[in-house]
Amino acid sequence: MEYNYREIEKKWQKSWKDSQIYKVSNHSSKPKCYVLDMFPYPSGAGLHVGHPLGYIASDIYARYKRLNGYNVLHPMGYDSFGLPAEQYALETGQHPAETTQKNITTFRQQLDNIGFSYDWSREVRTSDPQYYKWTQWIFLQIFNSWYDHSNNKARPVADLIEIFEQTGNTAENGQRKTERKFSADEWNLFSHKEKQDILMEYRLAYAAYGEVNWCEALGTVLANDEVINGISERGGHLVVKKKMRQWYMRITDYAERLLEGLEKVAFSDAMKDMQRNWIGRSEGAEIEFKIEEPAEHTALQKDGLKIQVYTTRPDTIFGVDFMVLAPEHSLVTNIVTSGQQSAIVEYISYVKSRSDRERLAEVKQITGCFTGAYALNPFNNKKIPIWISEYVLAGYGTGAIMAVPCGDQRDFLFAKHFNIPITNIIGHYYNGEEANPTKEAALTNSDFLNGVPMKDAIGIVLKQIEEMGIGCRKVNYKMRDAGFSRQRYWGEPFPIVYQDGIAHPVNESDLPVELPHVEHYRPGPDGQGPLANIDEWVKAQSGWQRETNTMPGYAGSSWYFLRYMDPDNDTEFSDRKATNYWNQVDVYVGGTEHAVGHLLYSRMWTKVLFDLGYIGFDEPFKRLVNQGMITAKSYFFALESDYTEQIISHNKIENLNTAFRRFKNGHSYVDSNGKLTKNSFIKYLGDMGLDENDFNIKWIKEGEEDFIFLKEESEKMSKSKFNVESPDDVITKYGADTFRMYEMFLGPVEQSKPWDTKGIEGVHRFLKKLWRLFFDDTKGELWNDEKATPAELKILHNAIKKIGEDT
RNA sequence: GCCCGGAUGGCGGAAUUGGUAGACGCAGCAGACUCAAAAUCUGCCGUUCGCAAGGAUGUGCAGGUUCGAUUCCUGUUCCGGGCACCA
Numbered sequence: 082m083e084y085n086y087r088e089i090e091k092k093w094q095k096s097w098k099d100s101q102i103y104k105v106s107n108h109s110s111k112p113k114c115y116v117l118d119m120f121p122y123p124s125g126a127g128l129h130v131g132h133p134l135g136y137i138a139s140d141i142y143a144r145y146k147r148l149n150g151y152n153v154l155h156p157m158g159y160d161s162f163g164l165p166a167e168q169y170a171l172e173t174g175q176h177p178a179e180t181t182q183k184n185i186t187t188f189r190q191q192l193d194n195i196g197f198s199y200d201w202s203r204e205v206r207t208s209d210p211q212y213y214k215w216t217q218w219i220f221l222q223i224f225n226s227w228y229d230h231s232n233n234k235a236r237p238v239a240d241l242i243e244i245f246e247q248t249g250n251t252a253e254n255g256q257r258k259t260e261r262k263f264s265a266d267e268w269n270l271f272s273h274k275e276k277q278d279i280l281m282e283y284r285l286a287y288a289a290y291g292e293v294n295w296c297e298a299l300g301t302v303l304a305n306d307e308v309i310n311g312i313s314e315r316g317g318h319l320v321v322k323k324k325m326r327q328w329y330m331r332i333t334d335y336a337e338r339l340l341e342g343l344e345k346v347a348f349s350d351a352m353k354d355m356q357r358n359w360i361g362r363s364e365g366a367e368i369e370f371k372i373e374e375p376a377e378h379t380a381l382q383k384d385g386l387k388i389q390v391y392t393t394r395p396d397t398i399f400g401v402d403f404m405v406l407a408p409e410h411s412l413v414t415n416i417v418t419s420g421q422q423s424a425i426v427e428y429i430s431y432v433k434s435r436s437d438r439e440r441l442a443e444v445k446q447i448t449g450c451f452t453g454a455y456a457l458n459p460f461n462n463k464k465i466p467i468w469i470s471e472y473v474l475a476g477y478g479t480g481a482i483m484a485v486p487c488g489d490q491r492d493f494l495f496a497k498h499f500n501i502p503i504t505n506i507i508g509h510y511y512n513g514e515e516a517n518p519t520k521e522a523a524l525t526n527s528d529f530l531n532g533v534p535m536k537d538a539i540g541i542v543l544k545q546i547e548e549m550g551i552g553c554r555k556v557n558y559k560m561r562d563a564g565f566s567r568q569r570y571w572g573e574p575f576p577i578v579y580q581d582g583i584a585h586p587v588n589e590s591d592l593p594v595e596l597p598h599v600e601h602y603r604p605g606p607d608g609q610g611p612l613a614n615i616d617e618w619v620k621a622q623s624g625w626q627r628e629t630n631t632m633p634g635y636a637g638s639s640w641y642f643l644r645y646m647d648p649d650n651d652t653e654f655s656d657r658k659a660t661n662y663w664n665q666v667d668v669y670v671g672g673t674e675h676a677v678g679h680l681l682y683s684r685m686w687t688k689v690l691f692d693l694g695y696i697g698f699d700e701p702f703k704r705l706v707n708q709g710m711i712t713a714k715s716y717f718f719a720l721e722s723d724y725t726e727q728i729i730s731h732n733k734i735e736n737l738n739t740a741f742r743r744f745k746n747g748h749s750y751v752d753s754n755g756k757l758t759k760n761s762f763i764k765y766l767g768d769m770g771l772d773e774n775d776f777n778i779k780w781i782k783e784g785e786e787d788f789i790f791l792k793e794e795s796e797k798m799s800k801s802k803f804n805v806e807s808p809d810d811v812i813t814k815y816g817a818d819t820f821r822m823y824e825m826f827l828g829p830v831e832q833s834k835p836w837d838t839k840g841i842e843g844v845h846r847f848l849k850k851l852w853r854l855f856f857d858d859t860k861g862e863l864w865n866d867e868k869a870t871p872a873e874l875k876i877l878h879n880a881i882k883k884i885g886e887d888t
Numbered sequence: 889g890c891c892c893g894g895a896u897g898g899c900g901g902a903a904u905u906g907g908u909a910g911a912c913g914c915a916g917c918a919g920a921c922u923c924a925a926a927a928u929c930u931g932c933c934g935u936u937c938g939c940a941a942g943g944a945u946g947u948g949c950a951g952g953u954u955c956g957a958u959u960c961c962u963g964u965u966c967c968g969g970g971c972a973c974c975a
Binding site: 710833835841 | 890913
């Protein structure tokens, strides 16, 4: 009798299914344990060996907890809205719902093969109307809320209206600061439209104008991913920044609590670091600089123009040698002198083609343009030239900085490049070669601050500017509000209709707002999504218009862990008793790539739902485990002699590199020494549908030593790299248990590691050995019902103790 | 460019708190069993000098702290992930 994994696994998987052994109840006297995997996007490429790594780890943990007497919630589902399905639809005309269903079937079959202990009766799909009904419902709760900074929580907009009616927004009642101030009387006299516009500035889900990557030729908005150096990936057309009306999540209102919450959860320090850096809290000041108006402008502006800058270093105010505005800054057109007009216009059009990342990344190439205007230092009235440059972003701080070249390296390089004189305010700490951001220096060239240590000067300057009424302390966050609308088809429609330009929530009883059928998936007019093409849907009622944007991928994934608790509820997103019982996710397993996306958004949504009293906890995940990525190794081989000259014509080298990439570890074309012979190489090219003659190959010598190993790379598995490894083959050949054990044996779960099938035989042999402990070819069953000896029990209990300590 | 990780034999990795580097497995080599092969079992297995005993050297690279560093510090190179509309 030998280890027949096929039969064993088939038998037990059937038994689990028939007896629904992993179905879990919301009612149990046992303690609960919630073990969750990040649900997958069901891509057309199917499951690759990287997906199950985390699933296997969490499955082992879930089984362990079950055996330890816990009532374990261990569900699985699909993040099934997304761009790839829509792209595919655009190319083939197949409905995303169909391809998604097909992909899910494949995924499910692959998952079943591995033998997980999921409770499939709780499966969720974000693209299912019964699911996104509640995504829309939660969106409306967020839309109907504002953030009360006095009580540090979200509250219904109705409360805010009451406050406005009684005190206006001049009294500090915890509202965020806005430019517009009004009294109760003024509020009451505002038109309905004015009131709604004002409320939009407070809502936690709000519409505003923001910049997007606009491609005129394709008539659509593009993801950063789809733009390469200002050119669209598809078609190679020009892409520019364009302002469009967008929906946003006001996640910045939660910045402080998202930071504080990190203290309460067991995430890795690296993960916490990433989130902290992303939120990017900085303490500083906003300072107002007057602008010395050019003679040509004085007739137009009586009151004088001012620039608000944000700085973390008010102590360096006497070292300000120039100002830099973001090119998009609204003041630019007001202050530019006629002499600089054309240069500024030209520069702005250049910046429009640049992404934020490009703008910040290329420090070697310094660009900018003088506006011709000057600001005045509030302390000594020194004239400070005002420039614009791409390294200042409109979205951060006030979109304007005071540049201190002796203390900031980017400012320094800018000053050097444009020959702006540099004031040294840090004495010998500045060497003229590079900036020094020290806080240790005693100030020089700083008027009344001369000799004062910089650390003390910060407080002194802050006090001064507050007394002079030209500035105040300000905490800033690098994080921006999260864009929440997409000009796409395959996402949740917004439950919003417009009447006379005012956004209204759809009645709860009319949810879900279902995705209508479309004839094609091409963009609508003026860069709107495909939904804008369906007039009868947009204007379902006279005088009303539907929102034609859809929600982004992270909408559905921001709350799915709550739906698993009560997946079939059609009167609530999840029953309060169920969320109270299951509470936080005890262990959440997934990749680090979600650090600043999904993991922040879902934390925010949880906090909103908590604030509004719908759930009883405000952090979704108690403990997070980040599994490492399984990369695929690619090997590059070449002839021992000079490969670029001898075997490959230069125009084919790219193509051949792609071919070489597919020589992976354990590949039968490569012998055990990693050597590749002429014959095996030709056979390989043949199998690839390529011909030797395509590559202008000259064989230098024949035999075993023809090729040498050139280089090796590990990269993310992806269809386009020819390096996706499917678990199916492994399971067919060795069985699910070998596969599961092998993935665990590759190395620590948290670590990234290359996929490599060399070791799999060893693991399989181990399982066979284990089998033989119980069955023997000749003797049959080796086990019996005799009591274990004390020595045997000791070994058993040591093992149990060790496992208990390691989890 | 910025933020976060990582680098240890032919390969994946271990070394839990600064204390014998290389556990365990894979691959390889040798042997046992067999007519033979597979399977299984046993032994060897970082590099280098040496018949051996034994010595030297060795955790990406360059320094430093320490009686002692894979581990701590400084610098540096390379690789992976993220950088806001991929999910």
